[in-house]
Each structure stands twice: as structure tokens, then as C-alpha cells.
Amino acid sequence: MTKILTCLLLFSAALCAQTADTAFFRAVMLPDNEVPPTGQNARGAADIIAHVVRDxxxxxxxxTVDFLVRVNFDSDVTATGLHIHNGPAGTNAGVVINTGIGAGDASRAVKAGGDTIRIPVQITGDSATPLAALRGIFQDPSGYYVNIHTTDFPGGVIRGQLQRAEGIVLLGFMDSANEFPAISGVSANGIAQVIAIRTRDASGNLTSGEVYLMTTYNLPGGSTFTGFHIHPGLPGTSGPAVLAATLPAGTTADPSGSGLLGPFPFEISLTNALQVSTFSTLFTTPSAAYINAHTSTYPGGIMRAVLRSTDAMTFPVVMASANETPTPKATATFPGVVTLYSLRNQDGTIAAGTVLFDVNYRLPGQAQITGLHIHDANVGRNGPISIPMIPTYDASFTTDTGFGNYFNWSPPVSNLAAFIDTSLNPENHYVNIHTAVDPAGVARAQLAPIVFRPPSVTAAISATLDKSTTAVAPGGLISIFGTNLTKVATNLNGWAGSTLPATLNGTTVDIGGKRAALLYVSAGQINAQVPVDVPPGPQAVVVRSVVGPSASFTVTVAPVAPSIFLYPTPAVVKSADFSIVSSANPVTANDAIVIYATGLGLTSPALGTGAVLPAGTSAFTAPLTVTIGGRDAPVISSTAAPFPPGVYQIAVSVPSGVKGNVPLTIQQVGAKSNVVTITVQ
Known part of the structure; x- marks a missing residue:
């Protein structure tokens, strides 16, 4: 249910010229998927990461299409092909994206018991067939399959249809003090990072999943790591090691005691119920799982962390050689995206973070790329490296054509001050790519342009975005529109606490001179909770960013201003399973439904501004009525929702005698909500 409430308050951005985009696709490769089936004892999982540039x-x-294929055969085989074909399940079709593996000298030896194939495929504008396939995969991946061919099975030995994948980035604060049972005689800490990627079918059932585990560490030098796992379990409990990284034998800590463990992959077995449930928890309630590192001295665990979701701050860039100082020898452009993922403290400040670099390089010819970093300096000046892709060395590699993609997550960032300032003043930081010919930098881009003007507010309405709701209420949600409202957009995905922050990325909102609680900030829109102690009447809205305050904008505050959320269909769900009520999922008489709304005023007991409803408690609104199809619907309860503050949930019973597409409305203390339509069977 939290996912539905979160989606009510998220908004997307528009395309810009020469934008970069990356999508994940996966395929579970099995011998029975071949036409005809091969009957071999083999399987594989293909990660297809498509990095594209759009006009x-x-x-x-x-x-660029990155093939990352993990296969397991019971004997050594020789691969003679690895391709994407354009055909649905149950049919054979032609090759449309070719990795270059072929017969003879182009073949590839694959070891028994588990092997990995990594190959990037470059698709230029004049590659008609692969380019058409790439566009088609983005539109409907189910019409394409990944196939491995061998000398024994030249038509294909294992294959799988592509599915679009979704991923999350989790972080956690590792500490020996978090271990249970408690340990003594050691102090260890670090920041763990987990990337989880999954595919699901049309019904939402898991069809594949994988995790990548890594952690920084500070612990006794020379310690031998014996395990690195994700466990189900809350703080103060112990659970089994379920999602387990395979550590190379003799993996030891750096003699200094500080370093990086991982990243290590782990593929989920769909036949292992505990793996499936633990993996699914990462997407729904990650705090119900923990990550743990074990050593030979502390086999039960030397440090562990509760896992937490992160928020994402995205910076589309077009790196150019024209931006370099001094002018480089090569002339090139590099469309890309730099994304900062962060954990936030209760007050909204950043506590930890990691960076995803995704850069499409377009050099004039062969080149040796020697580094990719974030530097601290404004336009026209050179500054020091503050956030490297890899802290301990530059991952140098050679490109034969000058065309490709550079994609990777950094480890958890150690220079947190630079990371935080990037969220406040991105114009003072730039991303830079270096080559052997141009070691000082071949192309760069500031993470954002300079913002000279303070915020300007142009509108403020209920966060349901129904224009008929012209007033807001204390404790309800408000959406504020304008320009330059903040420099960097973010939400509460990485936040944890009991009271929502009053500041996000340097931006605050005052309503009637009272500080509002924030849920989402962007340059053009802010979602906030109206302070509970704002009096009724015309009240000034003032947004303050790091540049300065806006002029005041007047909004009408009423004791109550009920308004029902749209999702974009009405936010009305069946109480039995929390499925959205729609024409395809109608309700019947006497069904219990839950309506999500805002603007229902103060509660009893009272909740402070931004206060998250404590677990196991209820806060009731003033009495209200609900009509469905013109008939009174018996109200079961009307309370504050568990999260986020400012959302209310009204449980009612569908009255008898109404059918079809009927209006639903709320009335409270003489104020009527917007009218939404639901389907009653």
C-alpha cells in the first residue's frame, strides 16, 4: 500500500536534446526454451543492459548493448554464437544483435560448472538492423530472445525471452555494534551497498532476480573474510544466510584495515522459497533484511547493517571537449547521466551515498580511456577529483573505435562533503573523462547550469492536483508550482525517521509563517504538508532555496478541504487485497473499500507537523460522510494513513442499489470533495 501512496506524489521529467537513457533487460536461458528443446543439463541468466542516445x-x-551472461553447463563447451533474435517464444528467428562470437577463431570456450561472458555491442546510426532491434526491444522486449549456440548445438543450446527489468539501490551502515548476538573485542564499520534487479510477469510474479553485494570496511587488518550475505531479520534478531556472495578463497582485508569487499553477484533460485521471499523483501520492506560480513575470527558476523532504500538525484549531461581547460587534442561529445543515490537523516541531510556513472563516449577513433570522475570547480576552472569512479585506481581500458559506453556504480562515497554540496550546488561540480592522449580531460560537463534567480511561485493547490480544490487544510498535502524552487530534485525514498524533514536539498517552505514538512522537491514542483498550526484564511506561501526566498504567494487555508487522490484513476482500493477499483476490477454492494484523500483536517489524537503515525496507533479525523451513486455509504473508519503524513484513509461499505460508473464524494463540516467515478457491479 505504501507504493500506491508514494506513486501519488511522483512526477516525471521531460526529454532534452541528445539525452542518454539506460534500460535493464533479463532472460532466463533454458534448454526447454529451444525449438526444438535440446534436453541438456544447462541453464543461464542473461543481463542485457541497453544504453541509448536519443534525439x-x-x-x-x-x-551500446552490454551482454552479461552467466551460464552453467555440466561439461566444457565451445560457444559458436551469442545473439539476440527477433522472435516470440516458441519460434525460431534471425539474428538482429550479434556479439561477434562465431565459429572457428571467433568461438569462445565456456567452462563447466559456471562461467561468465561479458561483451559490449556497439550500435551506430548506420547499423540499420541492430538499431531497429534496439528500438524494438525498448517497445516490446517479449518479441526478442537471447540464444547461445555451441559446436554440439549450432541452432542453439539454451535460450530465453527478454523481459524488462527493474532495479533498486540499497545502502546500510555496517557496524560491529549491530551484531546479534553481540560480539566484543572488535570495532568494525563500513557502508554496505546492494543492487537488486528483478523481472516479473504480467501478474507481478517474480520470474528472475539477482543481487550485487559490496561494502566498504574498517576493521582489523589482515582479517580473512569467510562470508558475505543478506539475511531476513529485524534488528536484534538473527536470520539464516539466504542471499550469499561466493567469496574467492582466502579473501582477506587490506593490511591497513580499510578497503572494499565486492561487488559479488548472486542469482536467485525461483525454486527456493526463502530466497524468493528474502529477495522480494528488498523491494518492499528492505529494513526487514540485513547484510552481514563474517570473518574467521568472528564467524557469526563482524559487522552488519539494516538495508535501506535510497533516493535518486539525476543529472543529464552532454560532456564536450569544448568545455575543457585547456583545449584537448581530441574533439568529441559524450551524452550521459550521472545519478547520485543517497540515504538521509531525519532532518533531510544526506548521511551516505553512491554514484552511478553512465556515459556514452563518442571519440573520433581509437583511444585509451584512463579515468572518469566528479571534480570540484565551476565553469572554466579545473578542480580536484572529489568522487572517483573507483577510489583506489583508474579503470583504464582501450576502445578500438572510440564508440561505446562507460557504466558503473561507485562504491559508497567517502567524500561525503562533496556529495552533499553536489545536491545543493551542482553547478560547482563537473564530470570529466580522461584519455591517454588528453590526460587532463578530453570532455567535461558541469552537473547543472548556474541558477541565478530565487524561487518564483506561480500556483499552489491540493496535492491531489484537482483544480476544483482551491483550498488546503492544516495537516493536508499541498503542491506548489513555479520555477527555481530547488536546484536538485529529490524525494523521501532514502529518508528514515519519525518526523518529516523541513529541508530537502537546501529548500524550505513556509505557509502562514510556519515551516512545512517536505515530501518532494524539484525545480518546478514541491509537495509538502501544510503545518497543522496554520490558522484558516489567506496565508502567504514562501519558498526559500539556497539562492534566496521567493515572493509570497497567497493560498486559502480552510479548517477542512477534502480532496480525493487520482492515481490517475481514483485512489480507491478494495479493502480485501488493496487492488485499485476500476472498470476491470469493479466492486459490488457491501464490499469494503478504502478511499485515499487529503485535506481532512486535524486528528484526534493530534499529530504534529510531519509526524509519522506511530505503529499500532490510530489518529481519527472529524466525522464525515461519503456518498456513492447518490447514496450514503456507511463509514467504517476515517483515519490518518500510516505514511506519508497528510494522507488519510477512509474505509466505507459500498451501499446497495447502485450500479455502473457512479460518482463518489466526501463531505466534511460543510465542505465537499472533488467527485470521482468508480465502477460498481
Missing amino acids: QSGQIISG
């Missing part, structure tokens, strides 16, 4: 219209004009 101003949004059309894909070039890209």
Missing part, C-alpha cells in the same frame, strides 16, 4: 524527438539514434 530531441525521443527517437533512439545509437547505443
